[in-house]
Structure formats: C-alpha cells, structure tokens
Amino acid sequence: MEVIIERVAGIDVHQKSITVSTLIGAADKKPKRKLNTFETTTDALKACGRWLEHQEADVVIMESTGQYWRPVWKILETFGFKMILCDPRMIKTMPGRKTDRLDAEWIAELGRCGLVSPSYVPTAEITELRETTRTRKAMGHDVTAYRNRVHNILQRSNIKLTSFVSDIFHGSGLKLVNMLINGEKIDLDSVAANMHGGMKHCPEQILRAMDGELTANDRKLIGINMNHLAYLDQALAKLDELIEEQRKPLWDLYLRLQTIPGISERIATTIIAEVGADVTAFENGHALASWVGLAPGNYQSGGYTRNARITHGNKYLKTAMITAALGAKARKEGGLKDFFYRLSSRMGKMKAIVALAHKMIRIVYVMIREGSTYEEYKDQNRQIQPVIVSG
Template sequence: MDVIVECCAGLDVGKKQVQACVRGPDGAGRRRSEVRTFDTFTGDLEVLARWMASEGVTQVAMEATGPYWWPVWHVLEEAGFELLLVNSRHVKILPGRKTDVGDAAWLAELLEHGLLRGSFVPPERVRRLRDLTRYRKKLTQTHTAECQRIHKNLENAGIKLDSVASDVLGVSGRAMLRALLAGERDPEVLADLAKGTLRRKIPELQRALHGRFADHHGILIGIILDHIEHLEASIAALDAQIDAVIDEPDPQEESPIPFGRARDRLDTIPGVAKRAAEVIIAEIGTDMSRFPTPGHLASWAGMCPGNNITGGKNRSGRTTKGNMWLRDVLVQCAWSAARTRDTYLAAQFWRLSRRIGKKKAAMAVGHSILVAAWHILTNDVDYDDLGADWFARNVNDDHRRDRAIRNLHELGYRVTLEKVA
C-alpha cells in the first residue's frame, strides 16, 4: 500500500500516560517505528512535542478518549503539528489489524497510508465559547430544577401561590417568599406585597397563602432561594463573558464571518433567539468549509435519519447520536418556530405533525433550521423566509387533491370528483 504521509505519529492517550509511535523512513527504503511513553503532565507533553518535531513528524493522530485528549491536543496544536482526532468506531471497522499491534502503532500505520478521517475540532476561540455555553446550559438546568423544588415545597406546605401568580419567582412572588422566611404568616399581609397587575388578585392571593408553612419549609426554601439567586448571578456572569468572546476582534482572521455578525444573522431565523444563536456558533463555528454540504453538517449533528436499507427498501431509521448540545438547542428552536405566525417553519411543523407526530416534526424543523444556518454562514446573508404558503404553492396538484379527499373522508363525507370545464 502506498505511503501518503512520509513521517507521522499515532498516540494512545490515557489519563496518566500517553504512548507515542513515530513511523518514518529508515534510510534503506524501509519503514521504521519507534515507540515511547510519556506522562500527561504539561511539561512531559512538551517533551513529547519536541521529540516528534526532531523526528520530522508532520501529522499526528489520536483517538477521542473522554477528556484526556484535550491537554495533549492543546500542546501539540501550539507546537504546529497537523492533528487528527479519530473516532474509535471508525478505526475498529478497518480490516488488517494484528492482535499484537498496539493502539499507537496501529494509528500511525493507518495514518501513513491516509486511511484515517479526522473528526471536527473547532478552532481555539470556538472551543472557549463552547466551554462557556455548555456550562451555562448546565447552570440553567440546575436553576430550573431548583425552581421546581420551590414549587414542591410550597405545595407541601399548602401554599398555592402558583395557582394565582404566573411566576412564583417574580418580584411579587419573591417578596412573599422572603416575608414567609422572615416569619410572616398572615395571608392578608403577604398578599399585600403583590406588585403591578397581581394586585387585582389580592382576594385569591389571600386564599392561596393560607397554609401550613412550618419552620422546616422555611429552612429548605431559604437555602433553595439563595442557591437560585447565586445561579442567576453566575448565569449573568457567563452571559457577559460569552458576549465578550463573541465581540472580541479576530486578529488572525480565522473566521470568515465575525461572530457578532453571525449571531445577528442567525437571529433572523424564526425561533432562533440570541442565546440559541450563540450555542449554534459555539458548536459548529462560522467556517462551514469543514462541512461541504448541509447534509454533511446535519449528519454530523445527528439531525437526520439513520441509513437503514433492507432488501432494496429504504426503511425508517433512528437519528444518529451526533452532537447532543447542538441537537437540543435546534429542537428547542423548532418548538419556538412552531409558535410563530405566517412562517415557513411553522407551516412545516404543523403540516408534518399531523402525519408523524409533534416530536418527529420538531426534529424535522430543527433539521431545516440547521440547513438554513449552513446557508447563512456560508453566504453571509440573513434568513429569507419562504412563507407559510410555500407548501400550497409547490406541492403537486394530485397530492393536494388526494389529501383534500382524505381529509373529507375522515370527516365522514363521500366525495365524487367532477372536472370543471
């Protein structure tokens, strides 16, 4: 088999050690291998980088092993190597491996023959943004869980505040909670803390605030409320830091579109808000050259059905695993888009939901949003809505006729067709 990469290396990365195999010419027309083991402390990884550079290594391959490959990647990236992060599933299906060949040596051998396909690893700035947006989502999920605990403890105490106030943790709700924590139990006094339009419901509030609020309820709710406020401060700090990363200049001009402009353009898609646009940028970046077509991006994200062909028939298949962070935000955006008025995405959702159900329809709309994002970032343009009547204008007349007949049959009508002259 032809040698594609003259001098390369394969790495078997673990938590405490990394095994490196360098393959290159030996001067006699043959290929040689040398294997060394290094600790994963930063200083040892720098020694690894210097050794591979002295051997003339140009490309390095490693498998994605949890979080352990991150520090190795960072050090070697700074050293200027061309890096490939390989999916272990793709390596295992390649034939020809001998049982006595180590992981590092096998990766190096595959790499020198050009048989490895690298996974998408975004640039350093995108990775920083990704760390921030992912942690913000974790804190937001924790915030939601703590809010639910407030509701649960109030219900346990017989306080039905959520039956009257739409937001228990709004300004009025928090004032009442703080008063309860301070020892106030009189429903009239508590209800009088209502602000704005909620004051119209003072009689209902008085009934809702009459309960069995005990001391242990106050202890639990006090701890939870303090935690909620701490989480809100942390989320606000992350929002500010994300804005700073989005707005910082790109002196090396690695991004074809400035992050700020990309966020504004993605924000024009129905259902995609500013924070959702930030997550999309953090997961895929703004350089779409790594994804030749929208289909490649959708497949990588896990937003398209699996390939399941049996007996020449294309059968229904589950979506692939993909990127769960991106998939989650796209489905959330799809639900938001379904509530918009006179848009293509809303029309697509309600048209599909009648046939395949709302959950699958949301996945399909999420796919459409991702395809739109690819075109927006590739061409540096705003979203151009096709309109809610796009399907009516473009669906085949025979299909429209058959659907109308089927709908009338479901309503109990018998239809006779007669051609209008």
C-alpha cells in the same frame, strides 16, 4: 491497504499518561514502528512533542477522550504537526484486544491508511464562546433544579402559593416567600401589603394558600435554596455579559441568523458557539447536519435498504435546532411552516420536526458560507417561499 500518510503518530490519551505509537516509512515499504509513553504534565507533553519531531512524524492523531485530549492537542499543536482529532466510536479496535499500546498502534495504522475521519475542532475564540455558552446552559439547569426543590418543600408543607402566584422567585411572589422563611405573622393586612396591583387573585385567596404547616427546618432549607438561587442569578448575569463580549466580532452573523424563522437570540448564539463563522471543515450542508446529529443514515444488507436512526451528534446544537424547528412551524405563515406540514402528513410530526431542523441547519450552512441573509417573500398569491439573498 493503500498507504496515504507515510509519517503518522497515534496517541491513546488518558488522564495521567498518553501512549504514543509512530509508523514511519515509505508507502512501498514496511514502516518502522516506535512506541513510547509520557505523563500528561506540561513538561512531559513538550518532551513528547520533541520526541515526535525526532521521529519525523508529520501527522498526529488522537481520540477525543473527554477533556483529556485538549491540553495534549494544545501543546503538540505548537510543534507544527498536522493534528487530527477523531471520534472514539469510529475507530474501535477488535474485541478482546484492549490495551493502551494496541489502541495507539491501531490509531496509527488507521491513520496511515487514511481511514480516520477528522472531527471538527473550532478556533480558540470560538472554543471560549462555546465553553461560556455551555456553562450558562448548565447553570440554567441548576436554577431549575433549585427552584424545583423550593416548590417541593412548599407542596409537602401544603402551601399552595404556586397555584395562585405565577412566579415566587421575583417581585411579590418573592416577598410572600420571604414572609414564610422569616416566620413573620401572616394575616390579611401583611399579605395585601406585599401584593402588587397586577395580581389576579385577591389577598384572601393568597392568605388561604399560605395556610400550611412549614417546619423550622423547612424554613431553613427554603432560605438556603433561595440564597443559592440569588447567587446563580448573579452568575448568569455575568455569563451573559461575557457571552455578549465574546460574540461582538461575529455580530453581523448573529443578526443574520435571527432572520431565519424560529431562531432566537439564544439559538443564534448557540449556533455560532458550536459551529463558528467558518464551515470549510464541512464538505457541504449535509455533512454539517450529520455532525449535528440531524441526518439519518442508510443501512443496506442483502439488497435490502432502510433508513437508520439519527446519530447522537452535537447535543447542544441538535437541541437548539429542534427548538428552532418547533418555533418555525408555529409561525402564522412561512415556507418553513409549509415544509413541515407537507412532510407531517406522510411521515408524522416528530420525524417532520427533525426533517425541518435538518433543512434549517443546511440553510445555516449556506448563510455562513456565502455571507447571505435569509428572507421570505410573497409573490402575488403564491405561497411564501424561503429565499437566501446574498449579503
């Protein structure tokens, strides 16, 4: 194979150690191979950087193995190497040849021949915003899990409060649940005293819904879950403040993204956190869509060609863009809605949603690259068409 990089190092990353293989030599000669192993402590990784300098390596390639690659990347980057992160699925070695040494050598060999596609690594500021938004999303899932536990306890105790009260975690609903937790006397007067005037159902109905068999143990369990929910609400509020602070330098982009139908404040924040304000790492909009996981590939064999499924991609951004597509197609009118229904008539609604999300992420790519704004206009009696206007 043609040699593209003459001085390359491949690193197989693990929790406790890294295995480093270097291939140094001119393109027309057999390269000199060196192998070494280092621990993943800070001092050991700095020693690895000095060793790579001594080997005169120019390019360092490693797999994105969990979170283990990040401290290795951060420390070796300070030595001035050209760092390349690659997807482990794209550089699998031959079956039956699985050792740390062989993995490192295989990465170096692929890198020397230019066969490693670099993964996108955002700036430090975008990385921090990404970590914050992902933490908030995970904590939001925790809130849902704890609320479901409370609902399950009430249902098994035959307390049908959720059938009459839309939200039992705030306002009057929370007051009624606290009556159950505290073992207070529940009668028509006490129920009415904890209900606000906007509730649809009368106190008699709420009283009958609260007539169940709640054991002392279940009261304690509900209390523990409700206390944890209160803590999570406070943590979410702090995360929202942190996200707002980290998002300030990109406020203009944040507002411009929301001009796209279906993209809410939360989705705009997710786009910025996952992609950032610089899309030069992606060759074009299709490359970004492929990285997100919204671009189906092609499969060709024996002259037969068919479309492959979409890839896993970036699950956070893919979920956000699918949600945005659902919002865009639900608008009263618009070019994106027309696009969805034009496709759904021939390929089905699910595929049309993915296609619409694909189109929207490509619009996002152009808006970030050009600094433009999305607008929709109606030209007399013509259909509304999406337009991108330079900012």
